[in-house]
Amino acid sequence: MLGPLLVAPDAVEAAEEAHRRLASLDPPVRHRTLRLLVAGLPVENEERARALARVLVRTGYSRLAVCAGLALLGDLGEPEDVPYLRTLGVLRTLVRPVVHALDALDRSAAAVLDLRNRDGAPELKPLLAALDSGDRAAVRERVTALPPDVSPETGRRVAEASGLAELLAGADELPPSQGAVLVARAGRLLFRMTTLRDYRPEILTYPDAPRAYGELARHAGLLTPTPGHQAVLLSAVQELRTGPVMLHDWGPGRREAALAELTAVLSRPEWRAVLDLEGDGPGGRRRLAWMRRTRAWALRSPCAPSAPLRIEVHHRDPDHPAVVEARILVDGRPLVPDYFGRGPANGPEELLDTGLLRATDEPHEVQLAEAYCTEGCCGALYVTVRRDGDQVVWSGWRCPVPPGGRRELPELRFGAAAYDAEVARAESDDGWSWPARRAARLIAAGLRDRPDLLSRWDVRFDWAGTAFREPEETAISLMYDAEDGTARQIIWRIPEDGTPPEDRAAAALDRLTREDPRTYGR
Numbered sequence: 396m397l398g399p400l401l402v403a404p405d406a407v408e409a410a411e412e413a414h415r416r417l418a419s420l421d422p423p424v425r426h427r428t429l430r431l432l433v434a435g436l437p438v439e440n441e442e443r444a445r446a447l448a449r450v451l452v453r454t455g456y457s458r459l460a461v462c463a464g465l466a467l468l469g470d471l472g473e474p475e476d477v478p479y480l481r482t483l484g485v486l487r488t489l490v491r492p493v494v495h496a497l498d499a500l501d502r503s504a505a506a507v508l509d510l511r512n513r514d515g516a517p518e519l520k521p522l523l524a525a526l527d528s529g530d531r532a533a534v535r536e537r538v539t540a541l542p543p544d545v546s547p548e549t550g551r552r553v554a555e556a557s558g559l560a561e562l563l564a565g566a567d568e569l570p571p572s573q574g575a576v577l578v579a580r581a582g583r584l585l586f587r588m589t590t591l592r593d594y595r596p597e598i599l600t601y602p603d604a605p606r607a608y609g610e611l612a613r614h615a616g617l618l619t620p621t622p623g624h625q626a627v628l629l630s631a632v633q634e635l636r637t638g639p640v641m642l643h644d645w646g647p648g649r650r651e652a653a654l655a656e657l658t659a660v661l662s663r664p665e666w667r668a669v670l671d672l673e674g675d676g677p678g679g680r681r682r683l684a685w686m687r688r689t690r691a692w693a694l695r696s697p698c699a700p701s702a703p704l705r706i707e708v709h710h711r712d713p714d715h716p717a718v719v720e721a722r723i724l725v726d727g728r729p730l731v732p733d734y735f736g737r738g739p740a741n742g743p744e745e746l747l748d749t750g751l752l753r754a755t756d757e758p759h760e761v762q763l764a765e766a767y768c769t770e771g772c773c774g775a776l777y778v779t780v781r782r783d784g785d786q787v788v789w790s791g792w793r794c795p796v797p798p799g800g801r802r803e804l805p806e807l808r809f810g811a812a813a814y815d816a817e818v819a820r821a822e823s824d825d826g827w828s829w830p831a832r833r834a835a836r837l838i839a840a841g842l843r844d845r846p847d848l849l850s851r852w853d854v855r856f857d858w859a860g861t862a863f864r865e866p867e868e869t870a871i872s873l874m875y876d877a878e879d880g881t882a883r884q885i886i887w888r889i890p891e892d893g894t895p896p897e898d899r900a901a902a903a904l905d906r907l908t909r910e911d912p913r914t915y916g917r
Contacts, residue, residue: 397463403414406446410460413451426462426492433466445471453479458488465489465496467678471502484508502602506555513549521582526556535562539580540571547597550587559584560603563610564616564712574617582611582627584687589634591717591739594767596639596732605645612653615660620669625661625686626712628683632657633694637707637722639732658693681829681866682713682915688826696775703729703809706752706821708743716863719827721746723763725807731764734804735776735794738767744860747822748836754780754787754814787814832890835859835869837900847871848907857884867891873912885916 396416403409417423424432438444448471451464463482468476476722477500482804483495490512497505507526510519518541525533538557545553553559563581566574588598598604611631618624634640635654661667670687673680705724711717720740723730731740740766746752751761758781766773779791792804828836839859840850849856857872869889877883889903906915 397433400447401436401438401444402440402465402474403443403447403857405441406450409447409454410450413447413463414455414457414460417463418457420459423459426459426479429459429462430466430469430492430495433463434470438471441471443572445473448472449476449479452476452483461489462492465492469496469499472496473502477501477504480504481508487512488534501831502555503558504551509552510549510556516549518545519549519553522553522826531562534558535577538562539576541580543580543583545584545587546810547590547592550584551601552589554581554584554601554607559604560610560899563614566614571617574614575619577664578611578614578617578622579627580911581594581607582624582631585611585634586627586630586712586715589638589640590631590715591720592767594738594773595736596717598634598638598640598641599732599736601841602638602643604654605643605649608640608652609649612656615657618660620663621684622669622672622683624716625666625690626659626682627670628657629686629689629693630712632661633709633711636693637709637724639729641727642683661690662694681836684829685710685713686738692826702813702817704814704817706747706817708747708821708824708827710827713866716866716881718742719832719860721821731776734792735764737773737795738765738775742860743821743827744836744858747818748839748878750822752780752818752821753783754811754818758791760791760793763869782811783808787811829866831867832893833862833870834899835861835871838871838898838903841900841904845904849912850905852911852913854885854912862888871903871916873916875913885912887916889911 397413398415400409423508439847443468448464448467449793451460452468455461455464465480465483468480480493480497480500483489490508490787492510492772494505497508508525510516511523513519522534522537522541525537535555538553538559541553557628559581562577566577568574569577585598585604588601588604589596600608615628618628632654635650636659643649656903667690670683670690672683701786702724703726705727707722707724709720711719717740718739720731721743722740739855741762746761746763752797757780760777760779761877763776763778764773774795775793777791777793778789781790782786787809789807789809794802794804797804825836836859839856842856842859853875853876857874859869859871862868862870868891871887871889873885873887875883875885887903889899892899
């Protein structure tokens with residue numbers, strides 16, 4: 396419908412025809428769908444397509460036609476279009492389309508408009524007032540006063556609207572206490588943007604991420620050694636070494652330089668002394684244990700060289716509940732966010748404890764990741780692993796096709812000896828685990844070795860891990876078929892009782908020899 400109109404010589408006439416054609420749609424197309432479809436249109440004459448977009452945006456008289464123009468300006472717009480877009484953003488029904496178009500032309504203006512239209516976020520009002528005033532000192536003050544746990548998208552928009560990297564660049568010109576508060580809050584905002592509890596990490600949509608991380612590293616020395624600050628710096632190191640932020644265009648040596656500055660601060664004696672503290676309760680002790688493990692990992696190899704294949708188990712700061720990932724890096728790039736981007740990588744229990752990544756002469760398919768909303772909704776990422784002489788081949792990819800086109804994923808080949816060594820190293824590395832998680836892994840291993848423990852009760856093993864909100868509690872998921880044939884799930888919870896994980900796992904397996912789990916699972 397719209398393609399031929401993009402090359403029409405008379406933009407006004409083409410706009411009228413666009414109105415008629417879009418109005419004839421029954422049912423009408425939604426804005427998000429329209430935006431994706433328009434983004435996939437081939438543009439043979441940018442000047443004529445831009446002229447049509449401007450007529451639709453500036454004089455359009457139906458929402459759908461204006462949205463079509465906004466979608467075109469997302470690719471073809473120029474700075475002169477920004478004032479028109481900001482004016483259209485006053486209309487509530489056009490906020491989302493305008494924000495999408497502005498993102499390509501003026502990230503700061505898009506972020507301000509987005510934040511201004513977030514209902515139920517009164518804490519943003521003082522920041523928006525400071526942004527309107529143009530007073531950078533007031534903006535800095537309001538950024539540092541925001542709640543520490545804003546949503547990932549709000550964190551990104553705050554960073555874009557305030558010019559977070561630029562604020563950080565001036566941190567050393569402030570009184571030391573103010574500079575430290577700014578650096579800590581900036582680190583927390585970046586941490587929130589890397590959350591795994593979403594389809595696509597917000598950090599990938601933050602184009603200034605490399606500069607912001609670079610400034611965070613450059614000013615890390617302003618922070619006082621505290622557990623909270625140590626967690627912020629360790630989280631930044633984790634993301635710079637294995638996380639989605641690596642997919643940004645860093646340029647030569649910038650990421651490595653940021654890592655070197657962060658690890659230099661963490662290496663100081665006063666920062667090591669923080670880890671000698673005693674944690675407050677099970678959660679505090681687990682967080683300190685995470686800091687000790689992560690710090691040792693970070694300092695053991697501050698800038699790990701790129702390898703054809705590297706597998707790193709990612710356990711996030713325990714203060715922020717999240718899944719544990721078995722992150723796969725190919726030639727130094729994290730594979731799952733690069734190829735999939737709809738959810739985190741599967742955990743070590745699925746990929747490592749089961750031996751699924753081992754290569755044999757018999758090809759087998761492996762699920763590397765599942766969409767945050769489940770595979771049945773937005774799919775999963777699969778690859779077929781096979782051995783081919785002195786090489787291991789990953790091919791036969793299966794994953795959802797992105798909107799607007801096909802995706803061809805490459806065949807990957809690894810030297811078999813190096814591949815086997817890396818998989819064996821990752822499988823044997825359980826330093827990331829904590830007692831409740833270790834008990835779950837031991838129970839899962841016992842059930843794999845002795846399938847009769849469940850088959851005698853007509854019950855099937857599903858997964859083993861820890862409760863999301865109660866990480867000190869082991870959780871075992873079992874499945875069985877009800878009398879009407881429907882599948883039912885049992886969640887068997889095993890609390891932390893101070894005994895070694897090995898003893899708890901043995902007791903759980905022994906109980907299965909005597910009692911039907913349907914009588915004590917929930």
